[in-house]
Amino acid sequence: MNKRATSQTSINLKRTFNIWLMQHAQACIYSIGQLFRNPINSLLTTAVVGISLALPTGFYLLLDNCQRVAAGWDNSTEISLFLKLNIEEERALSLADEIRQLEGIRSVNYISREMALSEYQTESGFSDAITALKENPLPAVLLLRPELHMLTNDQSEQLMHQLRSLSEVDTAQFDRQWIQRLFAIIDIVQHVVIILSILLAIAVLLIVGNTIRLAIFNRRTEIEVNKLFGATEAFIQRPFLYAGLFHGLGGSLIAWCLLSLSLLLLKAPVLRLAELYSSEFTLFGLSYIGVLLLLSAGASLGLVGSWVSVQRHIKAIEPN
C-alpha cells in the first residue's frame, strides 16, 4: 500500500517534470518565433547589446596586449654602474665577477671606456666633437640585469644602496622609472576598463529591460487572456525571459564577430610596427575561456534585464 503510494508520487513528480520541460521548450520555441516575427526590432536591440559588449571587451583585449608587450620590456630593465675614471680594466672585470655572485643579479656586462666611446661615436652623431677632445671622457660601465623579483621597490632600493657603496663605483642608475610610469598608465587603463564595463553592463540591462517592457505592453491582451485561462506567472514570464536571454546571447555573438573583424583589420599594421621594433609580437585575440565568458556575460545580462522588466510589468497586468 505504502509502496504503491510512493511509486505513485514518483510517477506524479516525473509527470510534473515532463510538463515543466515541455512548457520550457514551448516557451523557448515561441520566443524564437517572436524574435523572427519582428526581425528589425530584434536585430536592432541585439546589435546595440553587441556594440555595448564589444566596447569593454575590446578595451580589455587592448590592455591584455599592452601587458604582454610590457612584460617583455620588464625583462630588459638594466642597472648601469658608472665606474670611476681611474679604475683599471682588470679591477673592473674582477668587480664584475664579484657582482655576479650577488643575489638577484642575472647577468653583468662590462663595457670598457673605449667601447663606450666608439659606441657613442657611431650612435650619437657627435663623432666630430668627440674626436676633438684630447681624452676619452666616458667612464667604463657595468650593465647589470636584475632578477624580476628585484624590481619591487624595497629590494631594488637595497640593491642600489649596496652597489653605490662600492668604492669603484661613481654613480649607479636604475632606469626603471619609465617602466614604472608605463605600469602606472596601464593600471589606470585597467581601472577605466572596469568602470566602462560596469557602465556598459548597466546599459545592456536597460536596453534589454526596455525591449522586454515594450514586448510586454504589445502583448497585453495575450497576457490577460492567458491569466484568465489559468496560466501561472511562470508560464507567462517564460517567453519574455527566453527573449531576454536570446537578446543577450545574440548580442555577445555580435560582439565576438565585431572583435574578430577588428583584430583581422589590425593584424597587418601591428605586424608592421612589430617588425620595425624587430619584435615577433602578434596580436592576441580572445581565448576560448574569454569567448565563453563573453557569451555567458551577455546571456546573463540579458536574462537579468528581462527578469527585472518582467517582475515590474507583468504583475501589473490583470484581466478585466
Added chain:
Amino acid sequence: MIRFTDVSMHYGDGNEALRKINLYVEQGAMVYITGRSGAGKSSLLRLIALIERHNRGQIIVNGQNLERVTGRRIPLFRRNIGFMFQDHRLLYDRTVFDNIALPLVIAGYRYQEIRKRVHAALDKVSLLNKEKVSPVALSGGEQQRVGIARAVVHRPALILADEPTGNLDPALSWDIMKLFEQFNQVGVTVLIASHDLDMIKKMNKSIITLRQGKLLTHIGQTINE
C-alpha cells in the same frame, strides 16, 4: 456549484456594484443573469472569475471559498472555468487552432491530446475547415464560435459568458444559445449574462434579474430554502 451569501462589492471609486446578493446555482444548471446596463451582471461574473474581489459576504464556487483562493491558487481555480466575452478576446496573431488550444497549452497537455480536443471543439462549433485561418478572416458569428470552442476545450465545470450575443443578429444569437444548451446538457454549469430578454424567455431557463446591484427576481433556490 455557486453560492453567494450577503455578497456586496464596490469598485475603488466607491461606486457600489452589488448589494447583499444571496443566490445559489445548482451544479449542471443553465442560468441567465439579466438586467439593464450597469445593473451588476458583469460584476457578478467577474467576482466568480476572481477578476474582482467582493468586499463583504461569502462566495463559494465548486466547494471553494473564494476568500481563500489567492496568489498561486488563482490560476488553478481558473482552469476549471471557461470564459466567453462579447468582444471575443481572440488573439489575432495566431490561427484559430492556436487560439482554441490556449487553455490546453496552459494546462500542459501533450500535442496529440491538444490536437484531438481542439478538433472535437471545432467540430462542435462547425468550424473544422477554419482551423488554420486567422480569426481576423472570420465573421463576427464565427469569431464568437471560436470563443466558445476556446471556452469549452479544456472541459471546464463552469462556463461564464458575458453578453456572448451582444453584437450578433437574432438568428446567430439563437445558434450560439443553442450551443451553450448542448454543453449544459452534458453536465456543464453555464452562467450567461445577457440583456436580450426576448431570447432569454424563449430559451426557457432559470433567470436571475439584477437592478442597481440588487437581486430582483431569483431562480427559486435561495439560501433560506
